[in-house]
Amino acid sequence: MLLYLWFAFQVVAAEWFEMRMSNVWNGLPGATRLVTYMFLALIFISLKNDD
Numbered sequence: 001m002l003l004y005l006w007f008a009f010q011v012v013a014a015e016w017f018e019m020r021m022s023n024v025w026n027g028l029p030g031a032t033r034l035v036t037y038m039f040l041a042l043i044f045i046s047l048k049n050d051d
Contacts, residue, residue, distance in 0.1 A: 016031070019031065
């Protein structure tokens with residue numbers, strides 16, 4: 001499992017670095033928007049529901 005997590009981190013980090021350094025393909029605004037939506041969804045899911 002640890003090997004899978006390490007591999008996934010390496011792939012994501014490499015793509016993020018390549019995207020950030022590229023003058024032609026810069027998807028940083030889209031990536032920032034996606035991460036923001038994921039973070040807000042994580043907060044919403046983790047809220048305690050007292051029924």
